Amino acid sequence: MTDATGKRLSGSAPGIHLSQRGHEQAAQLAERIRPAAPSALYASPLERCIETAQPIAAACRLEIRPMADLREVEYGQWTGRSIAQLIRTSLWKRVHQNPSSVRFPGGEALPEVQRRSVQALEAIAARHPRGVVAAVTHADVIRLVLAHYAGVHLDLYHRIVISPASVSVVALGDGIPRILRLNDTGTLADLRIRRSPRSGSNDGRGTPSNGREPRGNRPERAH
Numbered sequence: 001m002t003d004a005t006g007k008r009l010s011g012s013a014p015g016i017h018l019s020q021r022g023h024e025q026a027a028q029l030a031e032r033i034r035p036a037a038p039s040a041l042y043a044s045p046l047e048r049c050i051e052t053a054q055p056i057a058a059a060c061r062l063e064i065r066p067m068a069d070l071r072e073v074e075y076g077q078w079t080g081r082s083i084a085q086l087i088r089t090s091l092w093k094r095v096h097q098n099p100s101s102v103r104f105p106g107g108e109a110l111p112e113v114q115r116r117s118v119q120a121l122e123a124i125a126a127r128h129p130r131g132v133v134a135a136v137t138h139a140d141v142i143r144l145v146l147a148h149y150a151g152v153h154l155d156l157y158h159r160i161v162i163s164p165a166s167v168s169v170v171a172l173g174d175g176i177p178r179i180l181r182l183n184d185t186g187t188l189a190d191l192r193i194r195r196s197p198r199s200g201s202n203d204g205r206g207t208p209s210n211g212r213e214p215r216g217n218r219p220e221r222a223h
Contacts, residue, residue, distance in 0.1 A: 001025060001164040002048055009086065010048075011079035011107075012072050018051045025165035030055035032167065032186055036132050038062065042124055043136040044070040052165070053136040060134075069120035072138040076107025100154040110154060114144040121145060125172040142168055149177045 001022040002010065010016045018026060033056055043053040045066040053064045078086060086092050095102050103109040117137070124133055139162040147157040149170050162168065162183050169181035 005164070007083060009075055009078050009081055009083060010072070011075035012046065013080050014047065016046070016048050018048055022048070022164065023051070026052045027055045028186075029165045029167070030059040033134060034059045036134075038134040039131040040124075040128055040133045041065065041136070042067045042070060042133065044072060044138060044141075046072060046138075049136045049138065053134075056134060056136070062134075067120055067124075067135075069116045070135060070137040070141065073104070073110070073113050073140050074107040075104045077105040078107065096158060098155055099157065110144065110157075113141065114148055114154060117141045117145050118148050121170070122172065129173060139164075145170070146179065146182060149179055 001019050002016050003019045004010045004016060005019075005022075029052070038056075038060055039062075041053055041057055041060065041062040042065045043049045045068060049070075050064060050066065056062070057064050091102065091105075099110050121135065124135060142162045143157050143160045144154070146152075146160050146162075146168060147154060150160075152159070160182070163185050165185070167181055167184045167186075169179070169184075171178040171180055
């Protein structure tokens with residue numbers, strides 16, 4: 001989690017760091033991952049992912065290997081913009097109704113992001129055919145990868161929720177991908193629904209996650 005989470009679409013903007021809460025989540029994540037004894041650790045090169053990976057590297061005595069194809073979605077001209085502004089655009093509606101057809105202005109199309117991130121993970125799996133490997137990336141990237149391995153059409157990927165510092169696990173070693181964990185936070189706090197103090201109703205909205213967790217699925221979120 002960063003100070004921009006849920007407020008702005010950080011995307012590939014440099015200089016976005018974990019908040020205090022984000023550092024706490026990263027430390028807790030490292031303790032959860034340590035018993036799995038990963039043999040390698042990869043991460044998106046963006047600062048917030050490297051900072052999330054650092055406690056894992058320390059706990060597991062691993063070197064962080066930055067991997068460009070694990071980077072966040074390139075949102076182009078949307079990068080850094082307020083989510084409150086973006087939700088009023090017609091393109092925002094298309095992103096949620098038919099995301100497979102959308103290219104962010106000056107940025108990537110989601111099928112491209114899905115393809116490069118899946119290829120990155122399969123390249124990692126080929127390098128490490130045995131054991132466990134950790135990869136730290138972003139919520140939308142994780143959702144797109146999980147949609148691919150679950151056989152879910154990209155237009156339905158918004159149905160997958162990824163919370164900050166959650167763990168999702170895919171077994172790729174025996175030729176048939178298997179999803180072993182999805183959005184595992186080690187707590188049921190994700191299920192708490194936060195309600196608007198005015199209306200008393202769920203005020204969650206679907207978004208390109210940017211590490212944002214839809215409020216109606218809380219606890220946050222990613223990745």
